[in-house]
Amino acid sequence: MNTADLAPHAHQVLAEATLPDLPNHYRGKVRDNYDLPDGRRILITTDRISAFDRALAAIPFKGQVLTQTARFWFERTGDICPNHVLAYPDPNVVVGQRLEILPVEVVVRGYLAGTTSTSVLTRYRAGERDIYGHRFPDGMRPNERLPVPIITPTTKAFDGGHDEPLTEAEILGRGLLTEQQWRVVSEAALALFARGQVVAAERGLILADTKYEFGTDGDGRIVLADEIHTPDSSRYWFAQSFPERFASGAAPESFDKDFVRNWVVARCDPYRDSIPEIPADVILETAAIYIRAYETITGSTFALPDPAEAPLDRVSRNIAAYLAAHPVG
Template identity: 45%
Template structure:
């Protein structure tokens, strides 16, 4: 049974927020994030959940948070359930740091439509879809609680005082270092990390990586062995990401714009999305996916979280 949403009331809970995918329970110094099976595209939550998607996201994020903790400190304290992460409560910065190594997805659509400056970054002429960029670039977006995230430039972020210059320089440095580590890890698995987004927060004056990292919802991967041949032939890249869902929606007349209707999602299409998420997990982590018992997901999650909260969690250094 898929996890569409949760409505728990845990001891000591001080707040609750439902994001596009995660249900977030607040405590004085911690957050409990429950990864649901909801799926979003174009900043719209689609009507049908995807079996095991939340587990894939949570465990992929756990894998990469552990693997990058030496690069950037992160919020994660424990993972008491396949769908649950518990971590430090941080004050999030109101920007998402999108790092792009290749001209794909939103960046390509902007470039195709004639734009040569993206979020204040100049792009050279003559690029084709999925070409490698001269060097990774950062194209930030505002972080919207509702509606669409919006592209924004470094200069505008500083002009509006969204983030101080000193902190923004640190976020840039962390984002590029994470992208470099993610690129190296992807290469070891025969993959190319094409683009991804990072979110950061502040806890007691320290910048932490928060939320997820290098997951199928936040990242795009190409298969390395076919990349050059496909580019030379002008063919689409074989990829692991959520982009295939966006492409299906676009082909069926939906891009999240006012007045558009989300197309019906058949059982077979839902199953295909689930299979693609599991494939991505196994490819990027090198681990076999072990589906959690979903016969009583809500009870399983509630018990795991309650037990974890009653234990004395160690403070993050």
Template identity: 60%
Template sequence: MNTQPTSDSRLIENCLRDAEFVELPGYRRNKVRDTYQLPGRRRLLIATDRQSAFDQVLGVVPHKGQVLTQTARYWFDETADICPNHVLSYPDPNVVLAKDLDMLPLEIVVRSYLTGSTNTSLWPSYEKGERVLYGHTFPDGMVKNQRLDRPIITPTTKPLDGGHDEPVTEAEILRDRPVTPAQWEALCSVSLALFARGQQVAAEKGLILVDTKYEFGVDQDGTLVVADEIHTPDSSRFWLAGSYDDRFAAGEEPESLDKEFLRLWVTRRCDPYREPIPDIPAETLIEFSNKYVNLFEQVTGLAFRAPEAGTPVRERIRRALATELPEFF
């Protein structure tokens, strides 16, 4: 990890909390990314360092936006033969200039283990006694973090107005038709192929790709395109393969390099859906950041190049945007 010695407070201070630039049109603030609608059916996506979980923003994490963008870049390149992606260019380590797609109102979540801690995860529902989840039937006697017989698709709705994702079954999708039956078949086929590639590459790097979510849109030609991000520590779970078997046998949580670290920190202290989430200490956020950086380095084989300590990330991004989109600056 190529970072300069810096105090925790300075690292937090240099986080990218927002990426609103008044020169650009079509601004929209999402939980993590700030986006812009540009002429010529283009979208600009800037990954901030905001950290979301349990349907809310918990704080900021150093280097997070850069890790997400550069990790997704690696995976978009690795899977371009399976499905086209939305990328046009990368003006900055935190920024993607992308095709503007007609987004489909579903998130396709592929899972290969019985795990999780959120309302849409498998384990909390299974632990409460439910045995039919997302239309899939599970046997009695399974335990947390157990591998499934095969990867399964557990879709959720993706409200275009920014509402909460909700579990949905294949039968409901075919009945209500948020997408056409042909689109649903293509979504399932492509998602399983992307996931298989992800698991294969992850295994070669000593990692287990546990589960992930994909978002898709359709371009002007009607082509299915994968968008947003792919196989990042925000959208996926990654466990260290070398210690999984021993920790599973001992009933311990796997060693993870993903968002679950922070979810578990929160759920040990409160019910995040009913109680206020306590402030997260800077040292915990730094430890979390290191996990994201370690995942990037282990997956890509590249050394992470942290931002220069004396240059605010926001200023660097603004210069890059002025170069990439001079018509607005």
């Protein structure tokens, strides 16, 4: 799907999802969440795009891509780790089991890559060699494959805070997780990443890195939360062009949100400066990239919504229908 196909739908942006009839609203970087009194959480994935610990813009259909891509992966990894999903009442909406989110984001990396301050490539370029408790040799090249995938955890930033790098020793020493929790989380993360790499390879993709969030339910069971292997949480490269581009020192061909990140980084320091307004053509091209990601990863055609209905009206209508059929207990 190209930008010409998307242009008539450019107005269909779900920048926010404030629904006064729903209780206990919490607005995250990308999602608007509502906690029902019976333990269910309604998560509405908006079209906001977040990077550098801040919102950059709103990209048409991004929320739908994230929700439906995560659905594809949740349905293919439930045998590895239980997840929070209970229902999908709308293309942008997940009803999930409310969890106590663990204070550690588990990032798994298969390559020396990244653009943010917490990425291994950024820190490696700054001269660090002991990173996240792993020792990196001299002479590695950007985007080089690591001998084995590694976990590079960070703190889970709440309320707009910044993620901070962690090591296993720090996680345990600070009491962020118990030894048992860390073992379960790290084993699940590596297994999920391995499954993701296999499925991605079948579709001509390299899953270079990703992040996972876990929580605990009322019984203390560890459950996969948030999203999995989406273009927001993961870095995908095209496998066919990767060897040649790596050999020449060129950046891998990708469709993750580095497209927007790189545009911003070229024009400001995103951690210090105001973000310049992102042009309409960049917004629309980014929407096309997200849709291409969905279609490539899942093998399904992206369904454009009815242009006559505002996204928030549709979301509200579908949630109301779901709650009528599944009332609060």
